[in-house]
Structure formats: structure tokens, C-alpha cells
Amino acid sequence: xxxxxxxxxxxxAATAPGTVxxxxxxxxxxxxxxPNEPPRDIEIVHGVSFAIEKGKVLGLIGESGAGxxxxxxxxxxxxxxxxxxxxxxxxxxxENILALPKSGIxxxxxxxxxxxxxSAAAAFxxxxxxxxxxxxxALKHGLMSRREARERARMLFETLGLPDPDSFGRxxxxxxxxxxxxxxxxxxxxxxxxxxxxxxxxxxALDVTTQIDVLAAIKRAxxxxxxxxxxxxxxxxxxxxxxDDIMVLRHGNTVEYGxxxxxxxxxxxxxxxxxxxxxxxxxxxxxxxxxxxLQLEGIDAAYGEVPVLFDVSMHLPxxxxxxxxxxxxxxxxxxxxxxxxxxPPRAGTVSFKGEPLPPALSRRSKEQLRQIQMIYQMADTxxxxxxxxAEIIGRPLGFYFxxxxxxxxxxxxxxxxxxxxxxxxxxxxxxxxxxxxxxxxCIARALAANPELxxxxxxxxxxxxxxxxxxxxxxxxxxxxxxxxxxxITHDIAxxxxxxxxxxxxxxxxxxxxxxxxxxxxxxxxxxxxxxxxSVPEMKLGWLERALASRRMDSAGN
Amino acid sequence: MSPVLALILKRIGIGVVLILAISALLFLGVEALPxxxxxxxxxxxxxxxxxxxxxxxLGLDQPVMLRYLDWLGGVVIGDFGESWANGSxxxxxxxxxxxxxxxxxxxxxxxxxxxxxxxxVLAVFYRNRLxxxxxxxxxxxxxxxxxxxxxxxxxxxxxxxxxxxxxPPIIPDPxxxxxxxxxxxxxxxxTLVVVVIAHMMRxxxxxxxxxxxxxxxxTAELKGLSMLRIIWKHAAPNAVAPIINVVALNLAYLVVGVxxxxxxxxxxGMGQYFxxxxxxxxxxxxxxxxxxxxxxxxILNMLADVGAILANPRLRHPK
Numbered sequence: 076x077x078x079x080x081x082x083x084x085x086x087x088a089a090t091a092p093g094t095v096x097x098x099x100x101x102x103x104x105x106x107x108x109x110p111n112e113p114p115r116d117i118e119i120v121h122g123v124s125f126a127i128e129k130g131k132v133l134g135l136i137g138e139s140g141a142g143x144x145x146x147x148x149x150x151x152x153x154x155x156x157x158x159x160x161x162x163x164x165x166x167x168x169x170e171n172i173l174a175l176p177k178s179g180i181x182x183x184x185x186x187x188x189x190x191x192x193x194s195a196a197a198a199f200x201x202x203x204x205x206x207x208x209x210x211x212x213a214l215k216h217g218l219m220s221r222r223e224a225r226e227r228a229r230m231l232f233e234t235l236g237l238p239d240p241d242s243f244g245r246x247x248x249x250x251x252x253x254x255x256x257x258x259x260x261x262x263x264x265x266x267x268x269x270x271x272x273x274x275x276x277x278x279x280a281l282d283v284t285t286q287i288d289v290l291a292a293i294k295r296a297x298x299x300x301x302x303x304x305x306x307x308x309x310x311x312x313x314x315x316x317x318x319d320d321i322m323v324l325r326h327g328n329t330v331e332y333g334x335x336x337x338x339x340x341x342x343x344x345x346x347x348x349x350x351x352x353x354x355x356x357x358x359x360x361x362x363x364x365x366x367x368x369l370q371l372e373g374i375d376a377a378y379g380e381v382p383v384l385f386d387v388s389m390h391l392p393x394x395x396x397x398x399x400x401x402x403x404x405x406x407x408x409x410x411x412x413x414x415x416x417x418x419p420p421r422a423g424t425v426s427f428k429g430e431p432l433p434p435a436l437s438r439r440s441k442e443q444l445r446q447i448q449m450i451y452q453m454a455d456t457x458x459x460x461x462x463x464x465a466e467i468i469g470r471p472l473g474f475y476f477x478x479x480x481x482x483x484x485x486x487x488x489x490x491x492x493x494x495x496x497x498x499x500x501x502x503x504x505x506x507x508x509x510x511x512x513x514x515x516x517c518i519a520r521a522l523a524a525n526p527e528l529x530x531x532x533x534x535x536x537x538x539x540x541x542x543x544x545x546x547x548x549x550x551x552x553x554x555x556x557x558x559x560x561x562x563x564i565t566h567d568i569a570x571x572x573x574x575x576x577x578x579x580x581x582x583x584x585x586x587x588x589x590x591x592x593x594x595x596x597x598x599x600x601x602x603x604x605x606x607x608x609x610s611v612p613e614m615k616l617g618w619l620e621r622a623l624a625s626r627r628m629d630s631a632g633n
Numbered sequence: 634m635s636p637v638l639a640l641i642l643k644r645i646g647i648g649v650v651l652i653l654a655i656s657a658l659l660f661l662g663v664e665a666l667p668x669x670x671x672x673x674x675x676x677x678x679x680x681x682x683x684x685x686x687x688x689x690x691l692g693l694d695q696p697v698m699l700r701y702l703d704w705l706g707g708v709v710i711g712d713f714g715e716s717w718a719n720g721s722x723x724x725x726x727x728x729x730x731x732x733x734x735x736x737x738x739x740x741x742x743x744x745x746x747x748x749x750x751x752x753x754v755l756a757v758f759y760r761n762r763l764x765x766x767x768x769x770x771x772x773x774x775x776x777x778x779x780x781x782x783x784x785x786x787x788x789x790x791x792x793x794x795x796x797x798x799x800x801p802p803i804i805p806d807p808x809x810x811x812x813x814x815x816x817x818x819x820x821x822x823x824t825l826v827v828v829v830i831a832h833m834m835r836x837x838x839x840x841x842x843x844x845x846x847x848x849x850x851x852t853a854e855l856k857g858l859s860m861l862r863i864i865w866k867h868a869a870p871n872a873v874a875p876i877i878n879v880v881a882l883n884l885a886y887l888v889v890g891v892x893x894x895x896x897x898x899x900x901x902g903m904g905q906y907f908x909x910x911x912x913x914x915x916x917x918x919x920x921x922x923x924x925x926x927x928x929x930x931x932i933l934n935m936l937a938d939v940g941a942i943l944a945n946p947r948l949r950h951p952k
Binding site for chain 2: 151153155180181182183184185186189190192194197198199200201202203211212215216246247249250
């Protein structure tokens with residue numbers, strides 16, 4: 076930080092009046108420790124510049140690894156992990172904060188610039204009450220008295236639409252819902268009345284129906300307090316609702332930077348257009364949906380004494396895709412557990428190829444097990460980190476077909492080809508793969524059993540949009556090739572539109588709507604499907620306001 | 634009933650069952666020891682008749698099960714029977730000895746716990762810098778030295794060379810003030826402090842460092858708080874459970890592992906009592922000491938578990 080120039084009035088004068096934050100030619104680096112190689116320094120942000128005026132919001136967008144969060148945290152002169160700011164200037168109201176000593180930086184953080192993290196659930200201290208954490212920065216920086224701070228927190232809770240603002244602060248983090256926590260974190264960031272707030276993917280971890288409310292609350296709070304903000308996300312549709320300017324980042328470089336309207340309606344760069352056009356091609360639904368490879372009839376299920384599924388019925392024809400949608404806790408994954416036999420139902424039957432399956436896993440034959448395989452959301456934790464790709468994919472080959480040695484190796488190579496990864500990956504460990512590659516290996520492992528049905532439990536929701544797009548394409552190609560059927564669990568309506576033949580909408584353990592895709596997605600809707608569909612961000616300016624005005628029911632937790 | 638209370642009662646119940654199980658193991662274990670008290674006691678005069686007489690007198694001719702239940706019944710009301718060696722009441726002797734041992738352990742704990750937790754916090758504060766390294770090296774050195782060695786070093790340097798503190802034998806005087814007795818047991822207490830401090834300090838450091846990686850510590854840093862406040866206010870409360878656990882384990886060690894130190898300093902505590910009883914096969918005393926040691930261990934661990942349950946805000950403030 077020593078190479079940053081001083082904070083003299085000359086350089087400050089260059090900042091335009093009304094500008095809260097100006098970042099000039101920011102360079103950020105880190106030291107990486109590759110296995111079996113000496114550690115080396117790399118640069119992750121290569122000279123990024125932007126400016127934000129009072130009351131304005133800059134949206135930073137890009138895929139993971141683009142440097143969004145790193146740039147956002149630089150506004151607090153903070154480097155996460157081993158990250159260092161190696162060059163450039165960050166001017167906050169005419170003062171280069173990178174040139175400040177440690178104590179000066181502490182005076183910026185939590186006082187003039189605040190931060191809202193992606194996972195509020197992890198960012199709140201579980202040992203303290205929410206209210207104490209919300210007012211802490213304001214008190215420790217001596218900005219107001221305890222009474223004033225409490226009063227301001229109460230006012231912010233109200234602005235953000237939190238329930239019971241008078242006593243909300245008495246609760247502990249684990250006592251409120253995820254959407255409420257995210258809003259409480261926004262209140263915490265607003266409490267010291269900062270000049271700038273950095274929002275780091277504040278709605279990414281939320282359900283789509285909750286996201287819309289939090290988004291609206293954040294937007295209202297920004298307007299009312301006239302604070303400047305950086306809003307980081309990978310979802311262009313979200314950032315379009317809230318920003319004045321947008322900067323598209325890729326590999327630590329600025330791809331395009333301009334006013335929101337121009338970026339959405341007339342993007343100049345190919346990469347921006349690519350981000351805009353994700354999932355524009357939609358697969359037509361299958362004509363004949365009468366047969367049933369898999370049929371669920373009247374399933375009731377419970378965890379211990381707590382009932383979670385009520386009278387769930389649906390069916391899936393061979394070679395087709397059934398999408399199961401709904402928010403977290405609606406029973407999507409539990410339905411998959413019932414199908415696999417991990418959770419025997421209390422009532423109802425699961426039929427496969429016209430034969431009822433034994434309810435419990437232990438009663439199913441090896442052949443029945445082979446025909447139903449799974450892909451999980453977290454490819455990371457679904458693989459043994461100490462096994463190579465060849466071992467992971469080879470296991471079902473040995474287990475179901477007794478393949479050994481050269482024969483097994485040949486089949487592994489075939490499968491690697493099928494998932495569009497070369498044979499060079501056979502000896503790699505999961506830790507050496509990217510997120511998309513890990514998910515591909517999981518798909519190959521499922522395919523190795525030659526299944527008739529693959530249960531996909533949110534396989535793309537942890538991935539970047541463009542990577543997710545690739546995975547979906549692969550799944551569709553494999554379906555065309557092998558006539559495998561998918562039961563695809565997701566909360567992402569865009570994915571559903573793109574790949575499904577039929578859809579089951581689940582809400583609070585029940586199927587509220589089931590049928591062919593075109594029928595389910597056409598009005599008249601029941602209230603929940605209406606809410607769900609209207610909550611999906613659209614790449615249009617003013618979508619947020621229109622959606623809030625026209626929906627018929629409130630999302631859960633409000 | 635609140636879930637916390639239910640959890641705590643369950644934990645206490647497990648503790649009671651454990652103590653019962655250990656009492657049975659202890660009784661049977663001692664029973665299985667080779668050698669015979671009567672043989673040993675009579676030495677040259679061990680005629681078959683005399684041995685049988687003594688065995689009858691001590692009730693050794695009864696079935697094991699009966700003797701166990703008889704003994705357990707006594708233990709429950711605090712009666713540990715009579716010493717075979719001198720016929721005195723074990724409970725009475727044990728009471729005095731236990732009081733001495735607990736006193737020594739308490740003095741050691743009063744020093745060891747705050748010092749080790751404090752050093753642990755300090756080590757986190759200066760993580761990977763010189764003070765942290767010095768603390769680490771010293772604690773490693775302390776943990777590597779056996780307590781008899783530390784005890785003799787202390788006696789040699791402090792008591793003999795510099796005249797600080799008393800050397801063996803150290804016999805607490807019930808009539809003297811607490812402060813005088815604290816001064817009296819200073820050297821054995823410090824020996825114990827050296828033995829337990831390193832483990833507690835290292836666990837405290839590790840527990841807090843683990844928490845320092847969490848997202849809410851980053852939140853605190855981004856609030857512009859001072860490092861000391863972050864450690865103390867945001868990290869330490871979440872590290873309480875593991876710290877309580879290691880403290881309890883070491884407190885138990887202070888009571889149970891004190892045997893060697895008591896022998897070195899000729900201190901009339903449980904440890905010496907135990908060692909003496911083993912040498913003459915005074916079974917009732919061995920059993921009594923064993924069950925008391927086990928109970929101390931189990932009770933302290935139980936308290937640690939209860940403490941950890943109470944330290945968890947999710948359990949203290951249910952939804």
C-alpha cells in the first residue's frame with residue numbers, strides 16, 4: 076500500500092463533486108500455493124476504474140472468479156484470505172483510503188463504508204442478539220448514543236419490513252428466517268449512516284419468492300437513506316432492477332461499463348450479450364406423456380413425528396424430464412428420498428416400470444438400485460476427495476457389472492468422452508477440477524450404472540450461469556442419446572422452462588399443480604404458482620415494481 | 634420441560650450410570666488381582682487356619698455378588714468400610730485426604746485456568762508473530778517435562794537455593810489461615826500448573842483460531858472493530874464449549890493425576906493414601922480411592938457437557 080500517492084488536495088480535486096467513491100486503476104493480487112510447485116504471486120484484478128455518486132447504485136456482475144467480491148471489498152480496503160491490493164487508488168470523499176494507516180482504515184470500515192454479505196446466516200455472530208450486532212458499529216465508532224442507535228435500528232427494521240420492529244432486535248440469529256436475516260444485515264449496514272454500502276450477492280442464497288421481497292426492501296432502504304451502493308451479483312436480471320450503472324467483469328477485467336438502460340437494451344460486447352441471452356433456447360415438450368416409467372401415488376412421508384409430504388402424486392414417462400419446483404422446505408428433496416428408498420413413505424406407492432418398488436432401500440434388489448441413480452447439488456461433497464476420477468466413475472461399473480481392469484478402464488474412457496471431458500482427467504482428484512467439471516464427473520458416475528432414471532437434485536444451482544447452461548445442454552444430449560428419464564428438482568423457473576416436459580409445483584409438502592409444461596405455465600394459475608412465476612426476475616427495467624404490484628399472495632416468512 | 638433441562642437431566646443420568654458401571658468394574662478388577670491380603674498380612678505365620686480366620690473376619694468367604702452389593706450400599710451412604718490394614722474408618726481418612734487434595738488442586742486451578750486462557754487469547758492476538766512463537770515453545774517445553782522432574786527442579790532451585798516456598802514434607806495445618814496454607818502448598822501447586830497449563834493454552838488458541846476463520850469474524854473486522862474486541866467479544870464466546878471441555882479435563886487431571894506430585898512433596902492427599910494402600914493390598918482403601926477418582930472425573934466431564942449445552946445460544950433460546 077506504500078506506493079499509493081498521498082492524500083493531497085491536488086489529487087482529490089480530480090474527483091467530480093457529488094462523487095462518493097472513485098476507484099482508479101485498481102490492481103489486486105494474491106499468492107497461490109499450487110501442489111508440488113513453489114508458491115507464486117498472481118494478479119486477480121487488472122486495473123479496474125469506476126465512480127459512484129451519492130444515492131446511486133453500481134451493479135458489478137460477472138461469473139465466479141471475475142473479481143466482483145474482491146473489488147467490492149477493496150472499497151473497505153480489505154483483502155479476504157491472502158488477497159492484497161497491489162496498486163491503484165480508492166478515493167472516498169476525496170481521501171485515498173488505501174494510503175491510510177491501520178487505525179484510519181478501521182475508521183472507514185463500519186463507519187463510512189459498510190458491507191452486506193451473501194450469507195447473513197454465517198455473517199451474524201450466533202452468540203449475540205441481532206439488535207446488539209446491528210448497533211455495534213455505530214456505538215464503537217462513537218457516532219451516536221446507545222438510545223439513538225437503538226431507535227435508528229428500530230426505524231430501519233421498520234423500513235426493511237421486518238416483523239415486530241420493536242422487539243426484533245431481541246432475537247438471536249437462529250430464531251429468524253433467512254430472508255429476515257438478510258434484511259437485518261442490511262439494517263446493520265445502514266445503521267451507522269455510511270456513505271457507501273457494498274452488497275455482496277445479498278439475495279443469491281434466498282428462495283426466489285423471498286428474493287423479490289428482500290430486493291424490494293433493499294431498494295426502498297437505499298432510496299430513503301440516499302446512500303451510495305455497490306451491488307454485486309451474477310444475475311443480470313436482479314442487478315437490472317436496482318442499479319443505475321452496471322459494470323460487467325470477466326477474469327478481473329472490465330468488459331463493459333455504462334448506464335443500466337444501455338447495458339440491458341443495447342449491450343456492445345459479445346460477452347454481455349451472452350450473459351443476457353442465457354437460456355433463450357427452450358426445448359419443446361414431449362407430445363405423448365401418457366406412459367409412466369415412474370409413478371408416485373398418494374405418498375405421505377414424515378421425518379420422525381413431523382409430517383413433510385401429503386398425498387404426493389406424479390408420474391414420469393420414459394425418456395422425458397419431469398421438473399419438480401418449489402422453495403426450500405416444500406418437500407422436493409424429500410420426494411427424491413422417497414423414490415430412492417432412503418425414506419420409506421407412511422402411505423402410498425412408488426411404481427417403476429409398472430411394478431411397485433419396495434418402500435425401503437434395504438429390500439430393493441441390486442437391479443432395482445441400478446436403474447435409479449442420483450446427481451446432487453454439491454458435487455464437491457458427493458465425491459470422495461481421496462479417490463481419482465477413474466475410481467469414482469469405475470465404482471458403479473465394478474459394483475453393478477463386475478467390470479475389472481482394462482475393460483473397466485475402457486468404459487471409464489467412454490464415459491469421460493460422453494461428458495465431454497478428455498481421458499486426461501482419469502487420474503485427477505476432485506480438488507483439481509472446476510465446479511462444472513465436478514458435476515460432469517457426478518453425471519458420468521450416474522451414467523455408469525446405465526440407469527433408466529436419474530434424480531437430479533438441483534445439479535446446477537451452485538454453478539455459474541454459463542457453466543450451468545453447459546451442464547443442462549449435456550443432460551439434454553445424453554437424454555436424446557440414451558433415452559434416460561430425469562426427475563429434475565430445482566427452484567429455478569428459467570431452467571424448468573428450458574428443459575422440462577412436465578412440471579410438478581410443490582408447496583408446503585403438497586403438489587399444488589402437475590401436468591405438461593405448457594399447461595402448468597399457462598393461466599389460470601393457482602395463487603402459489605402465480606407468486607412463483609412472478610418472482611422470477613426478468614431482464615426488464617421496472618420488472619420489480621410491476622411484479623410486486625400484481626401478485627396475489629405474500630411469500631412465506633412475511 | 635424445556636429441551637435444555639431435558640438434555641441436562643439426560644446428561645446427569647448418563648453420569649450416574651457411568652459411575653455405577655465403574656464401581657462394578659473396580660470391584661471386580663480388584664477382586665481379580667493376584668495375591669491375597671491374608672497371606673500377605675500374616676507373612677510367616679500364614680497357617681491355613683489363620684488365613685481362613687482372617688478371610689472369615691473380613692467377609693471374604695461370601696460370594697462376590699453379595700460383597701459387591703454390600704459394599705455399594707455402603708458407598709451410597711458414604712460408608713467405605715474399614716481399612717484392613719489398621720481397622721480405621723476409610724470414610725474418615727478419605728475425607729481428610731480428599732480435602733487436602735482438593736485444596737491443592739484448587740490452588741493450582743486458580744492460577745492455571747486464567748493464565749492458560751489468557752495466554753491462549755494472547756497467542757491468537759499475536760498469531761504467527763514472536764510472542765505467539767515464544768508462548769508455543771514454552772508450552773511445548775512444559776508439556777514435554779514429566780511432573781516428577783519439574784517437582785524436583787522446583788524443590789532444588791526454589792526451596793533449597795533461593796528459599797522460596799517449602800520443600801517436602803508439606804502438611805497443611807487445619808488451624809492455620811487459608812492464605813498461610815496457600816503459601817505452604819505453593820511449590821506443589823506450581824508444579825501442577827506447569828503440567829496442565831500447556832494443554833489448556835494450546836486448546837484455547839486452537840479453538841479461538843478456528844472461530845477466527847468464520848464469516849462473522851470477518852463481519853466484525855469490516856465493522857472496523859479493534860482486534861482485541863473481535864477476539865474477546867466475537868470469537869471467544871463461540872469458543873466457550875471446547876475451552877470448557879479442555880479446562881474440565883485438566884481439572885480432573887489435577888485431582889486424579891496428582892499422585893506423583895503428592896508423593897514427591899510428601900503431601901498427605903488422596904494420591905499418597907492410594908499408593909500406600911496399594912503396596913499393602915488394603916483393598917477397601919484402594920476401592921474407595923478408585924471410586925472417588927472415577928467420580929471426580931465423571932462429574933467434571935458432566936459439568937463440562939452441561940456448560941457446553943448452556944453456552945449454546947440455540948439451546949438456550951429455542952425458536
